[in-house]
Amino acid sequence: MKQLKYIMVLLLALGVASCEDDFLEPAPTGAVSSSTFYSNEEELESGVINMYDGIQGINDTRADSNHAIQVEFYVTEMRSDNTRTKSSEGEAAQFENFNIETTNGIVADYYRSFYNVIFRSNIVLQNLDVASDQNRGKFEGEAKFIRAYSYFNLVRLFGDLPLVDRVIKPSEIDIQFTRVPTATVYELIISDLETAVANLDNTYKNRASRAAAQTLLAKVYLTLGTNYSEAQQLLEAVMNSGFSLESNFKDVFYNELNDEIIFSIGFIPDVNDDSQNFSAEWLNAVGRTSGVNYVTTEAREALDALGGDRTQFSYRQDAIQPSQFQVAKYIPNGDDNLGIAPTSNDPTLAGNDWIVLRYADVLLMHVEAIMAGGQETSVQAALNSFQLIRNRAGLTDIVTNITKQELLDERRVELAFENHRFFDLVRFNTAQDVLSAFSDANGLGFSATDLLLPIPQIERGLSNGLLTQNPGY
Amino acid sequence: MINYINKKKSINTGVLFVSIFILTILTTACDYEFDLPEAGSIADETPPVANFTASQSETDFLKYTFSNLSTSATTFAWDFGDGNSSAELDGENTYSAEGTYTVTLTASDALGVTSTFAEDITIVEPQAPDVPDPVLVNTDFDKLPKSSGSDCSCSAWINKSIGDQGESSSGNGGSDNVVKLDNNEPDHLYQEFEVVPNADYTIQIVTSFKSPEGGSFPSMLELRVLGGVGYTSGYTPTYYTETVDFPQDDFGYASVSQVEDPANNLLIETQSNPNDDGYITYTYTFNAGANDSVALFIRGIGGPATGGGGGDFGYNSGDEEIRVDSLTISAIN
Numbered sequence: 001m002k003q004l005k006y007i008m009v010l011l012l013a014l015g016v017a018s019c020e021d022d023f024l025e026p027a028p029t030g031a032v033s034s035s036t037f038y039s040n041e042e043e044l045e046s047g048v049i050n051m052y053d054g055i056q057g058i059n060d061t062r063a064d065s066n067h068a069i070q071v072e073f074y075v076t077e078m079r080s081d082n083t084r085t086k087s088s089e090g091e092a093a094q095f096e097n098f099n100i101e102t103t104n105g106i107v108a109d110y111y112r113s114f115y116n117v118i119f120r121s122n123i124v125l126q127n128l129d130v131a132s133d134q135n136r137g138k139f140e141g142e143a144k145f146i147r148a149y150s151y152f153n154l155v156r157l158f159g160d161l162p163l164v165d166r167v168i169k170p171s172e173i174d175i176q177f178t179r180v181p182t183a184t185v186y187e188l189i190i191s192d193l194e195t196a197v198a199n200l201d202n203t204y205k206n207r208a209s210r211a212a213a214q215t216l217l218a219k220v221y222l223t224l225g226t227n228y229s230e231a232q233q234l235l236e237a238v239m240n241s242g243f244s245l246e247s248n249f250k251d252v253f254y255n256e257l258n259d260e261i262i263f264s265i266g267f268i269p270d271v272n273d274d275s276q277n278f279s280a281e282w283l284n285a286v287g288r289t290s291g292v293n294y295v296t297t298e299a300r301e302a303l304d305a306l307g308g309d310r311t312q313f314s315y316r317q318d319a320i321q322p323s324q325f326q327v328a329k330y331i332p333n334g335d336d337n338l339g340i341a342p343t344s345n346d347p348t349l350a351g352n353d354w355i356v357l358r359y360a361d362v363l364l365m366h367v368e369a370i371m372a373g374g375q376e377t378s379v380q381a382a383l384n385s386f387q388l389i390r391n392r393a394g395l396t397d398i399v400t401n402i403t404k405q406e407l408l409d410e411r412r413v414e415l416a417f418e419n420h421r422f423f424d425l426v427r428f429n430t431a432q433d434v435l436s437a438f439s440d441a442n443g444l445g446f447s448a449t450d451l452l453l454p455i456p457q458i459e460r461g462l463s464n465g466l467l468t469q470n471p472g473y
Numbered sequence: 474m475i476n477y478i479n480k481k482k483s484i485n486t487g488v489l490f491v492s493i494f495i496l497t498i499l500t501t502a503c504d505y506e507f508d509l510p511e512a513g514s515i516a517d518e519t520p521p522v523a524n525f526t527a528s529q530s531e532t533d534f535l536k537y538t539f540s541n542l543s544t545s546a547t548t549f550a551w552d553f554g555d556g557n558s559s560a561e562l563d564g565e566n567t568y569s570a571e572g573t574y575t576v577t578l579t580a581s582d583a584l585g586v587t588s589t590f591a592e593d594i595t596i597v598e599p600q601a602p603d604v605p606d607p608v609l610v611n612t613d614f615d616k617l618p619k620s621s622g623s624d625c626s627c628s629a630w631i632n633k634s635i636g637d638q639g640e641s642s643s644g645n646g647g648s649d650n651v652v653k654l655d656n657n658e659p660d661h662l663y664q665e666f667e668v669v670p671n672a673d674y675t676i677q678i679v680t681s682f683k684s685p686e687g688g689s690f691p692s693m694l695e696l697r698v699l700g701g702v703g704y705t706s707g708y709t710p711t712y713y714t715e716t717v718d719f720p721q722d723d724f725g726y727a728s729v730s731q732v733e734d735p736a737n738n739l740l741i742e743t744q745s746n747p748n749d750d751g752y753i754t755y756t757y758t759f760n761a762g763a764n765d766s767v768a769l770f771i772r773g774i775g776g777p778a779t780g781g782g783g784g785d786f787g788y789n790s791g792d793e794e795i796r797v798d799s800l801t802i803s804a805i806n
Contacts, residue, residue, distance in 0.1 A: 232763035379760070382671075436565075447563050448562075451540075471543070
């Protein structure tokens with residue numbers, strides 16, 4: 001008992017001492033420490049690059065690594081009528097079966113990864129004062145773009161979210177685990193993107209740019225079903241910024257940083273720290289899985305009917321299992337028949353960039369903005385944008401009217417397997433109809449609550465009951 | 474188009490019975506010191522809560538899908554309010570006619586506890602609305618009051634940042650009924666009006682040129698439709714209905730360079746002297762593009778850039794007066 005008293009006094013003394021600044025003095029000189037790191041602009045710029053590193057994710061197969069963009073196809077494309085696993089096995093098959101468990105590790109991976117990216121952008125925003133006057137606005141624009149991009153994906157996948165808009169301490173439990181309404185999340189997204197539009201220029205494609213922010217903000221407005229004119233103005237600004245469609249559809253994916261790319265996540269082949277493995281996972285037992293993101297019959301039929309020149313570079317027959325079909329975009333190890341060269345020596349260390357925003361998406365959103373929630377349009381400006389997409393695909397018949405269904409179908413075949421389909425179905429208010437029919441036809445278990453992912457059980461466990469679950473889980 | 478009227482009614486019939494049951498146990502427990510509750514006597518800690526959202530089909534306005542958002546329930550009974558019902562998880566119903574229907578979802582759990590949620594849906598056939606004709610003020614160019622200065626045919630048509638105001642004049646069989654753009658002056662007409670984005674509009678304008686003087690500066694009339702996208706940053710237009718309320722400076726378009734920026738122009742038309750001093754009707758069309766507001770700007774051009782008889786705006790009309798009698802802008806539906 002007496003000893004305990006001494007220990008208590010000692011602890012108390014330590015507690016008092018730790019309040020002083022020089023507790024850990026002298027500051028370590030041989031190592032980097034987080035409290036002193038962001039002391040100049042060069043270090044802050046490495047913090048900016050660190051955000052993109054977070055989106056790249058880690059190229060490994062560990063369950064506890066953040067794989068970020070590399071697992072995005074699971075939570076988007078494989079929950080749509082476009083793709084599925086090859087053999088319907090493992091927790092990856094929960095997506096196509098619409099029976100996702102709250103313990104699904106891939107859902108937790110994506111959630112954790114993008115909150116980590118948000119943390120990285122908040123770090124940049126917290127340390128802006130070390131930047132020069134000339135560059136401060138640009139760094140702020142990049143960080144806010146990345147934060148908005150992350151929240152926009154998360155809010156569409158999970159609904160209400162904990163809103164972290166600054167670097168928080170572990171003790172700030174309420175901020176970490178209290179979900180705020182989607183409308184509040186969208187307020188931050190819009191204000192962040194407005195800052196990005198104002199502060200950025202079009203220097204980069206692998207980093208945030210003004211055009212990327214304009215495109216994303218337009219997509220936010222279309223998703224909310226508001227501000228259609230503003231969305232149209234933003235898209236027309238991008239259309240006047242020097243981007244253009246690649247004349248050959250193949251070059252969109254196999255000629256990186258081409259004129260059509262507005263924002264892509266860069267990967268470097270055969271470098272463990274900067275390569276990706278999703279390209280390998282989409283092949284037959286080349287990655288860790290036996291093959292995922294395989295093309296559904298429904299997607300093949302849509303591409304065969306409406307794809308034109310795009311079809312052959314969208315899906316291909318699996319040479320090993322001819323009854324199965326693979327995505328032909330982002331192939332890592334080449335395809336002689338299609339004239340595609342390998343992007344890396346080791347397909348699991350692939351260098352194919354992931355395209356987030358490209359000009360074709362802008363043109364089709366331009367049509368959507370002009371349609372402004374209506375059922376069809378024959379406005380010339382919309383027809384012009386639509387015709388550009390069709391012409392590039394070799395479908396040169398003159399379009400005189402576009403219905404909402406035709407626009408949705410065109411988006412499906414133009415942007416197939418680029419993680420748009422699920423969000424498009426929701427935005428066009430047809431997700432429940434289309435996915436119910438798809439589910440019935442294939443004996444899957446779709447119900448309306450599957451349009452939101454479950455909040456990962458591990459996060460709810462950490463929250464001590466604060467973090468609520470979505471309906472249906 | 475579609476009105477939702479929410480009526481939330483939650484009824485927990487089971488809770489009452491469970492409560493009575495517990496009360497009974499508590500009462501009897503007094504008699505035995507170490508009595509244990511019997512199996513199944515625990516309160517239903519997770520009673521069902523019924524909830525759903527309704528969504529109208531994009532293609533058939535009579536078809537609705539319902540997303541079941543109930544919690545802690547295992548069986549469901551849908552009453553769609555038109556006699557149809559369903560026991561599926563998610564509801565779907567095609568109604569036979571327009572009207573208001575009360576959709577009721579009863580959610581039950583395996584203990585027989587139920588919860589009910591009801592919502593009224595009102596179905597009205599959506600109609601593609603006709604684009605309305607835009608509203609402009611003083612399109613006959615009558616001599617009316619201004620916010621300051623004397624009455625003028627140019628009332629409601631002044632923006633002093635980009636030109637001098639037009640002048641009252643008579644013609645075409647009336648008096649004080651036309652506006653005059655003077656020779657060798659930077660006279661103009663400017664008014665903002667509301668439009669539907671991407672809609673097509675027709676402009677009909679009746680003008681008259683004085684007979685050509687034969688000099689080297691023949692007058693021409695220029696008409697521009699300027700997109701609201703080019704308004705001074707942060708400006709939101711106000712659509713006044715009385716000429717006396719219109720501002721005369723520092724709003725909308727604030728400089729001639731803004732006016733002449735090609736990106737801001739939806740339409741540019743030029744009238745040359747028709748060698749006929751009668752009143753002639755000209756018709757133009759424009760598309761509103763990505764604008765919900767546009768400005769009509771009309772001026773006399775053809776004169777030397779400087780040295781005219783008015784303010785210095787970098788343009789002047791030529792040697793002949795031009796008169797504008799009336800203007801009509803209508804939507805093309």
